[in-house]
Amino acid sequence: MSTSMNVQYSYLPRQFAEVDQYIEDLRQLVATGEFTLGPFVEKFERKFAAFIGVKHVIGTNTGTDALILALKAVGVRPGDEVITVPNTFIATVGAIVAVGAKPVFVDCDDRDQIDVSQIATAITCRTRAIVPVHWAGCPADIEAVMTIANDHAIPVVEDACPSVGATVNGRSVGTFGKVNAFSMHPLKPLNVWGDGGMVVTDDDEAAEFLRLYHNHGLRHRDHVQIWGVNNRLQPIQAVIATRLLDRxxxxxxxxxxxxxxxxxxxxxxxxxxxxxxxxxxxxxxxxxxxxxxxxxxxxxxxxxxxxxxxxxxxxxxxxxxxxxxxxxxxxxxxxxxxxxxxxxxxxxxxxxxxxxxxxxxxxxxxxxxxxxxxxxxxxx
The missing domain is CATH 3.90.1150.10 (Aspartate Aminotransferase, domain 1)
Structure with missing residues (x-):
């Protein structure tokens, strides 16, 4: 046995040890006073969209918010059923419950991902979405999930919260389903100084709803188009994430x-x-x-x-x-x-x-x- 070593689980102090570059970025933000939405959030959203190859990115306050928004955007309502797995972080299931739906579980496979062979038998007349989790940053068999979902005309919401940068046959996870969620929690692959998330889609109508709903339903400052909430990504987190995407x-x-x-x-x-x-x-x-x-x-x-x-x-x-x-x-x-x-x-x-x-x-x-x-x- 070699000399004893300390192998730490958390890497955050080392990741941000050279803090001056981030502080300089934040100085630029402070100089503008753009502390709610604005150009720094928009810059990050464009950059992340290009990174994963998707049309629309809407920054959110957390990955959990992104999941809730995604479920709402695909039409999940109280009383509906949503299929997912029980071996995940509680946020996956908590988001389903938060929109009033019932979680319906299927088992995982030998890779600890959703067992696609069990999805079809779990579908009922009340199933409104399937939520595969790319658990631990490792992709689920998303192509097989999409085949089953398309056969039954059920939208897929990918829980890609742990999986920024993961791909299946060259295509980024989080781009297969209709509306999908990512997280920037401090211990995720793309991480910020607190919480943050993104909901992503190629669907123009869903993106329009998401941009309104996550910002109080405001079309403009004085015009409320729909009832909404505040799930916005904070510009401070957008600044940190924009720099981290480079590496x-x-x-x-x-x-x-x-x-x-x-x-x-x-x-x-x-x-x-x-x-x-x-x-x-x-x-x-x-x-x-x-x-x-x-x-x-x-x-x-x-x-x-x-x-x-x-x-x-x-x-x-x-x-x-x-x-x-x-x-x-x-x-x-x-x-x-x-x-x-x-x-x-x-x-x-x-x-x-x-x-x-x-x-x-x-x-x-x-x-x-x-x-x-x-x-x-x-x-x-």
Missing amino acids: INEETEIRIRNARRLDTGLSDLGNVLRVTRRPAGYREVYQLYQCSANRRADLLAFLIARGVEAKVHYPIPIHLQAAAKELGYKRGSFPVCERQADAILTLPAHQFVTIDQIDYMSEVIHEFYAKPVVSVRKVC
Whole structure:
């Protein structure tokens, strides 16, 4: 075993260590007084639209807001059903509930993405949208999702919140569905100094609604076209995101390099630790690097003791949370998701993790599984 290392999960202090360049950008904003919408938000929206290849981008206050707005834009109303997965962050499902709809879950597949083989059987006369999640920055089988959705004339809202920069066969995630959502939470691939998000679409009518609705329904300062809310992206966050877009591909390539090296380093542990399958043609951006581990709790403690800030995302799936009780699901409803929740482990693989640290994590994990399991016999 090599010398002990500290492998940190959060990279934010290092990412923004050279703060002067951001402060100078913000000075330009302050000099204009454009603190609500305005040219800095519009500049970011144009730049992000070009980055992912979409016609319309509307900046929002959070990724959750983006999901809520997207669902409203495709016509989801109270009493409707929306199909999604239970192995996601609560915001995916919370957005469905926020528009008055009922979440209908289907299980995940061996990549921890929506199991497309289960979608068709979950569709009813009340289904108004399908929300695949590009979980952990790794694309779902979105082309298959779109085929099913198109066959049933049901709009797709992609939860691309963790996945800026991810692609399927060269096409950006978040551009397949009718209206789609991204997040700029501090621990997302494109991140800002707080919260932020984007709702994106190629549909002119949906974009018109979104621009009105997210800004109080105002056509102009003194004319309210529709009833709306305030879900606007703050110009400060737009300024930060605009600069970060210039280097997101470089940072993503480092994440990809780190993930591939971890995949290789852990590939011989298949009987005790499973590395996620990586389909050809998918660019995965690894907002989270995840694997499934036997004796996860023990391994997690071992890693932390050796200086590796490993995490679990998440130990309790949404359908087993107290908030979801009224949906009527129980343990056993989604066995793949439940097995995943019991075994999933997140390792730091972000752009500030070095090759030496990647190799160190592999060594620590091998050391753990090389140790004999100590069984304790009860004495009656």
